[in-house]
Amino acid sequence: MKPDDYRALLKRNDSGSSATFPPGFNSEQAILTARQLVQRLESGLGRPLSLVADFPIHDASFHAEVNLPGNGKDESWVTVRLSNFGSLATIINYQTMPAEALSLVAQALKALDYVYVPVDVLTEAYPRNTPGITTWMTRFFGYL
Numbered sequence: 001m002k003p004d005d006y007r008a009l010l011k012r013n014d015s016g017s018s019a020t021f022p023p024g025f026n027s028e029q030a031i032l033t034a035r036q037l038v039q040r041l042e043s044g045l046g047r048p049l050s051l052v053a054d055f056p057i058h059d060a061s062f063h064a065e066v067n068l069p070g071n072g073k074d075e076s077w078v079t080v081r082l083s084n085f086g087s088l089a090t091i092i093n094y095q096t097m098p099a100e101a102l103s104l105v106a107q108a109l110k111a112l113d114y115v116y117v118p119v120d121v122l123t124e125a126y127p128r129n130t131p132g133i134t135t136w137m138t139r140f141f142g143y144l
Contacts, residue, residue, distance in 0.1 A: 006121040010136050013086035019133065019144050020061055021084040027054075027063060033112055034064035034082055040108040041066060041080075045101060060143045061085065068105070070096030080105060082114065083140040089114040090122060090141055 038051045053064035070076030076096035122137035
């Protein structure tokens, strides 16, 4: 996708009705799918991973995040964050991850029908005048 395609996708998912989740959002199903993502990633990477979901995350526009090791040489971490809106997903700090691991994450997201949105697009200014929301990242992947 091109940056304009991502912007159009974000605008389509910006319902405006609720900052934290869209009408009909099924939290239980979303967490189940997040667990499936973790299983796929653990299998592919050959190591246990950390899933943060449900109770620790509140007042947020996302429901889960998976923490993965970065380059393995320092304490860098990569976070796959899953939005409450439109099955959107992003990868935070992806630059520290080896290409083959990043490819594995992308394949796992696609297999579970997540739509990957690059952080570069998400850091752009949010076009609505909404208190506390200044970027698309906060709108779909942040604490509110």
